[in-house]
Amino acid sequence: MTYFIEEGNIVLTEPVFDLDQTLDCGQAFRWRRLLGGSYAGYAGNHFLHIGARSGAVVFFDTSEEDFLGLWAPYFDLATDYEALKACFCADETMRAACAYAGGLRLLRQDPWEALISFILSQNNNIQRIKGIIERLCELFGGRFPAPGELAALNDQALAPLRAGFRTRYLQDAAKQVTDGAVDLDAVAAAPLDQARAMLMQICGVGEKVADCVLLYGFYRTDAFPKDVWMKRVMERFYPGGLPACALRHAGIAQQYLFHYIRTCTSIEGTR
DNA sequence: CGCCAGGACGCCC
DNA sequence: GGGCGTCATGGC
Numbered sequence: 486m487t488y489f490i491e492e493g494n495i496v497l498t499e500p501v502f503d504l505d506q507t508l509d510c511g512q513a514f515r516w517r518r519l520l521g522g523s524y525a526g527y528a529g530n531h532f533l534h535i536g537a538r539s540g541a542v543v544f545f546d547t548s549e550e551d552f553l554g555l556w557a558p559y560f561d562l563a564t565d566y567e568a569l570k571a572c573f574c575a576d577e578t579m580r581a582a583c584a585y586a587g588g589l590r591l592l593r594q595d596p597w598e599a600l601i602s603f604i605l606s607q608n609n610n611i612q613r614i615k616g617i618i619e620r621l622c623e624l625f626g627g628r629f630p631a632p633g634e635l636a637a638l639n640d641q642a643l644a645p646l647r648a649g650f651r652t653r654y655l656q657d658a659a660k661q662v663t664d665g666a667v668d669l670d671a672v673a674a675a676p677l678d679q680a681r682a683m684l685m686q687i688c689g690v691g692e693k694v695a696d697c698v699l700l701y702g703f704y705r706t707d708a709f710p711k712d713v714w715m716k717r718v719m720e721r722f723y724p725g726g727l728p729a730c731a732l733r734h735a736g737i738a739q740q741y742l743f744h745y746i747r748t749c750t751s752i753e754g755t756r
Numbered sequence: 757c758g759c760c761a762g763g764a765c766g767c768c769c
Numbered sequence: 770g771g772g773c774g775t776c777a778t779g780g781c
Contacts, residue, residue, distance in 0.1 A: 511762055512762090603762075606761090606763080607761090607762080608760090608761060608762095608763050608764080608776080608777090608778095609761055609777095609779095610760075610761040610762085610778095610779080610781095611761080612761095612779085612780065613761080613778070613779060613780075614761090614762085616779090647777080647778065647779085648777080648778085649776075649777025649778050650764095650776045650777050650778090651776095651777080651778095654764085688764090688765090689763085689764065689765090690764085691763060691764045691765085692763095693762075693763060693764090694763070697762070710762070711762095712762035712763080713760095713761080713762070713763085714762065715762080743762075747762085
């Protein structure tokens with residue numbers, strides 16, 4: 486990782502990544518694309534304005550302390566994605582996905598925020614998920630609520646979210662995390678299967694949502710969420726299962742494949 | 757208008 | 770274990 490400081494901005498020259506592929510690919514829902522292609526958004530309750538400039542990524546108005554302590558971990562800057570992609574490229578489909586979405590990075594999000602986000606994601610589309618989360622934060626003055634704060638809201642208070650049948654799932658998640666029935670620290674420490682089972686104790690958390698929470702919120706890169714798009718990928722390209730080169734970091738491979746199948750218009754017959 | 761969305765759940769067999 | 774209808778909302 487190499488960067489320099491310029492007028493209060495952090496200019497990251499290595500590694501370089503793609504903001505659209507990373508921030509608008511359905512793994513996080515609190516980033517807004519601005520005119521000119523920069524992004525403004527939040528990780529937890531930390532605000533960031535980030536942009537691209539001639540082969541570098543610029544973290545606007547960011548202290549070195551925040552960059553190193555918050556944003557470098559969030560953008561997974563310590564992981565060598567070039568090495569990962571070189572490994573993935575042993576497989577033809579993975580090679581195409583990496584060529585198409587090679588600037589993507591996995592975001593290491595807050596566990597609680599990821600839990601709520603992906604509960605809301607079920608049978609929903611990305612634009613509307615963003616809207617519901619935005620309205621949720623508006624209830625708390627723009628902040629993402631802590632578990633106890635969310636648990637304190639009844640149906641009537643949550644009605645403005647227009648989250649539909651997912652509202653009671655939010656309430657159950659907030660209640661169980663608040664009273665300790667689901668301990669997110671224990672989830673973090675548990676083996677994958679046990680961690681998944683813990684999360685699935687929450688009403689509205691099935692296998693797919695649990696795997697999303699584990700991957701994006703707990704950085705369990707061996708978790709492999711299978712949504713409708715990934716089922717299409719598996720059916721079309723991997724009827725016999727994932728290739729060996731993708732298994733070690735299946736979650737990250739999944740993110741390349743997801744973005745590839747969902748947005749690459751040259752893939753016919755799957756959309 | 758109908759179809760779909762980063763699904764989960766209850767019920768049926 | 771697998772198949773199917775239902776759930777609330779809105780973008781297209």
